[in-house]
Amino acid sequence: MPPLIAENWKSSQGTLTGTARDAIVLASIVFLAALLGILTRPMGLLALFWPVNAILLGVMVRRPGYATALGWAGAVAGYLAADLLTGGTLVKTLWLTGANVAGVFAGSLLYRFVSTGHQRLREPQSVIILLLICSLAALASALVGGIAAGFSLGQTYFSGFWFWLVTELVNFIVILPVMLTAPSFGKWHVKLASIDLKATSWGRRAPPVAALALSMLASSLIGGPGAFAFPVPALLWCATTFPLFPTALLTMIFSIWGMMTFSNGAPESMDPLPWMQSIRLGLGMIAMAPLSVASVTTTRNGLLQRLQYSVDHDFLTRALARGTFIARSESIMSQDGTVDGSAVLVLDIDHFKSVNDQHGHAVGDSALIAFSSAVASTLRKDDLFGRTGGEEFCVVLPGASATAAKMVAERIRQAVERLQIEAADGTPLSITVSGGLAVCSGDQKLSFDDMLTRADMALYQAKAEGRNRIVTDAF
Numbered sequence: 022m023p024p025l026i027a028e029n030w031k032s033s034q035g036t037l038t039g040t041a042r043d044a045i046v047l048a049s050i051v052f053l054a055a056l057l058g059i060l061t062r063p064m065g066l067l068a069l070f071w072p073v074n075a076i077l078l079g080v081m082v083r084r085p086g087y088a089t090a091l092g093w094a095g096a097v098a099g100y101l102a103a104d105l106l107t108g109g110t111l112v113k114t115l116w117l118t119g120a121n122v123a124g125v126f127a128g129s130l131l132y133r134f135v136s137t138g139h140q141r142l143r144e145p146q147s148v149i150i151l152l153l154i155c156s157l158a159a160l161a162s163a164l165v166g167g168i169a170a171g172f173s174l175g176q177t178y179f180s181g182f183w184f185w186l187v188t189e190l191v192n193f194i195v196i197l198p199v200m201l202t203a204p205s206f207g208k209w210h211v212k213l214a215s216i217d218l219k220a221t222s223w224g225r226r227a228p229p230v231a232a233l234a235l236s237m238l239a240s241s242l243i244g245g246p247g248a249f250a251f252p253v254p255a256l257l258w259c260a261t262t263f264p265l266f267p268t269a270l271l272t273m274i275f276s277i278w279g280m281m282t283f284s285n286g287a288p289e290s291m292d293p294l295p296w297m298q299s300i301r302l303g304l305g306m307i308a309m310a311p312l313s314v315a316s317v318t319t320t321r322n323g324l325l326q327r328l329q330y331s332v333d334h335d336f337l338t339r340a341l342a343r344g345t346f347i348a349r350s351e352s353i354m355s356q357d358g359t360v361d362g363s364a365v366l367v368l369d370i371d372h373f374k375s376v377n378d379q380h381g382h383a384v385g386d387s388a389l390i391a392f393s394s395a396v397a398s399t400l401r402k403d404d405l406f407g408r409t410g411g412e413e414f415c416v417v418l419p420g421a422s423a424t425a426a427k428m429v430a431e432r433i434r435q436a437v438e439r440l441q442i443e444a445a446d447g448t449p450l451s452i453t454v455s456g457g458l459a460v461c462s463g464d465q466k467l468s469f470d471d472m473l474t475r476a477d478m479a480l481y482q483a484k485a486e487g488r489n490r491i492v493t494d495a496f
Contacts, residue, residue, distance in 0.1 A: 043087050044095030051077055051099025059107050070280055073100075074121050075193050078158065079200020081129040082140055088129060097122060116169035124162025124189055128154055142202055142265055145320050148313045151201075155193035162189045180294075187298045191305035195276040198269035198312055229258040233271060241282055249279045249300065253307060260314035268315035272308050279304040335408040337386060338393035346407025347469070350417045353405065354469040364426035364460045365469070366416040367476040368396070368433070371453045371488045373412035380444050388442045388452055395436040399429060415473070423460040423493075430458050430491040438489065453489035455480060460493060 054073035077096055081088050100118040105111070131154045138144045142151065166189070167182030233255035240248040252275055260268045284297045333345040341349070354363065370376075370392060377385040389412070396414065397406055405417040416433075418426050437454040444450045457480030459472040475494045483492040 040089050040091045043089065044091045044098075046095075047077070047080070047087055047092050048095035048099040048102075050080065051096045052103050055100055055103035056107070059103060070277060071188065071192050072196050074125050074162070074189065075196035076200060078125045078128045078132075078193070079197055081125065082132045082201060083205075085129075085133075093122070093126075096125075113169060116165070120162050120166030120169055120185065123165045124158045124193075127161035128158035128193070131157060140201060142198060142269075142312070142316045143319055143323065145317055148309060148316050151198065151312075152194065152309060155190055155197065159186050159189035159193060162186075176294075184294065184298060187302050191276075191280075191301045194305045194308055195273050199266070199273050202266040202269050204266065226262055229255060229262045230271070233259060233275065237275065237278055249283050249304060250307065253310065256307070256311040257314055260311035261318060263315070265315045265319050268311055272311050276304045276308050279307075338389050338408050340393050340397070340414060341405060341407035343407060343409050346405060346409065346415065349405055350407075350415075351469045353417060353419045354467075354472065363472075364418040364421045364423075364458060365472040365476045366418065366426070366430050366433075366459075366491075367409075367457045367473070367480045368414040368416065368454050369456075369480060369484070370412040370437075371455055371484075373452070376450070376452065380450065384442065384444055384450065388440075388450070391440050391442055392437055392452065392454070395440055396433050399432045399436055404429075415476075417469075421460075426458060426460050427491070427493060430456055430493075434489070434491055455483040455488045456491040457481070457483055458491055458493045 051073055054076050058071040058073055097118060100121055101114060104114040104117060109117070132140060135150060135154070136144070139147045139150050142148060163182050163186035166185035167178045170181030170185045233252055236252040236255045240251040243251070256272060256275060259271050263271070280301060283300045285293070288296075333342055334340065335342050340346075350365075370388070373385065373388070376388055393406075393408075393414070396416070400406055400416065401418075403419060405419075407415050409415050416429075418429060421429065434454055434456060437452060440452060442450045442452065457476040457478065459476035459479060461467050461472060479492040479494040483490050486492065
C-alpha cells in the first residue's frame with residue numbers, strides 16, 4: 022500500500038516544483054468548492070450542501086500523487102481562505118477545517134486498501150464498499166465537527182455530531198460516485214470526438230431522462246413527506262440505460278434538487294433540524310439504488326464483453342477466430358463487392374511445422390504471437406485479420422485498390438521477414454511468410470468465397486515459386 026502522505030517533496034527541487042503546483046491546484050479546487058458550499062448557508066449556520074469534502078476525497082483517490090504533505094497543506098489553505106474571507110472567525114474556522122480534513126484523510130486512507138475496480142465502482146460490491154467508507158469517513162469528520170456544529174447551531178455536542186454525520190455521509194454518497202466514475206481529464210476530448218450524433222440511440226436514452234425530469238416536477242407540485250421518492254422508478258430506468266458516470270451524474274442532480282426542495286418543508290410542529298436530517302438521509306439512501314444497479318450492470322456488461330471477445334478472437338494470437346472472421350468478411354464483401362477496390366490476402370508461415378518439430382511448441386507459439394502482432398501493426402482500423410488454421414491467416418482489405426493492397430501485402434511480408442524470435446537455446450530464429458492476394462477492381466461483384474478461392478490459388482503459386490513472396494491474382 023502506498024503511503025497516505027507521500028515524501029517525494031523531499032527528494033529534489035524538480036519534484037518540489039511539481040508538488041508545489043499540485044498544492045496550488047488542490048488549494049484552488051478546495052477554495053472554489055468551499056465557496057459554493059458557503060453560499061448555501063442559511064442565516065450563517067452550516068451549509069445545506071457542502072460538496073468540497075467529497076470532491077477533495079475523489080481527487081485524492083483518483084490522483085494519489087496529490088497526497089503529499091504539501092498537497093494536504095494546500096487543501097487546508099483552501100479551506101481556511103474560503104471561510105475566513107466570508108466572515109468566519111478564526112476559532113470556528115479551525116474547527117471546521119479540522120473536521121473537513123479529518124473526514125477526507127480517513128476516506129483516503131481507507132480507499133488505499135481497495136482495488137481499482139472498487140474505486141471506480143466496477144465490481145458487484147463496490148457500492149456497499151462505498152457506503153462503508155463514506156460512513157467511516159463521515160464518522161471521523163463528525164467526531165471533530167460535532168464541536169463546531171454544536172456551537173454553530175447552539176446545541177449539544179451530540180446534536181452537532183449527529184447533524185455533521187448525516188450531512189457528510191449524504192454529501193459523500195451523492196458526490197463521490199461522480200468523482201470516482203468520471204473519465205480522466207485527458208480522455209474527455211477523445212470521448213467527445215468519438216461521439217457519433219447519428220449513431221447515438223436518442224430514442225432509447227431520451228425517455229428515461231424525460232421521465233426523471235417530469236417526476237421531479239411532479240414531486241415539486243404535489244409535495245408531501247413522500248414526494249421526494251417519486252423519481253425513484255425513473256432513476257432506476259436511467260441506471261439500466263446509461264453507463265456508470267451518467268447515472269452517477271443524474272443521481273447527484275436528483276439528490277441536490279431534493280435537498281434544496283424538501284429540506285425546508287418541515288411542519289410547524291416539528292423541529293426543522295431533524296426534518297432536514299431525515300430528508301437528507303432518505304435522499305442518500307435512495308441514491309444507493311441507481312448506483313448499485315448501474316454498478317452491477319457495468320460489471321455484467323464487462324463480463325459479457327470479455328466473453329464475447331474470447332469467442333470472437335483466437336486465444337493465442339488475438340486475431341479473429343475463423344468463424345467470426347468469415348462471418349464479418351462475408352458481411353463486408355456483400356457491401357463492398359461493387360466498390361472499386363477490395364482485396365483478400367491469404368497468408369501461410371513458411372515451414373512452420375519444422376519450427377515446432379525442431380524448437381518445440383512453446384517457440385512455435387511465440388512465433389505465432391510475433392507474426393500476428395507484426396501483421397496487425399500494418400493494417401488499418403477497418404481491415405479484418407483472422408486465423409483460419411494452425412499457421413494460416415487471412416486479411417480482408419475493404420475499399421483497397423490493387424496498388425494499395427499490394428503495398429500492404431508487401432509491408433506484411435517484410436515485417437515478418439524482419440522478425441527475430443528467440444529459440445529455446447537463446448539463439449535468434451527467423452520466419453518468413455508466403456501470401457496469395459486476390460484483388461477485385463472495377464464494377465465486378467464477387468463473393469468472399471470467390472475471392473478466397475482465388476487468393477488460395479495465388480498462395481499455392483507463391484509456394485511453388487520458392488516461398489517468402491506475395492503472388493497477386495487480379496481480375
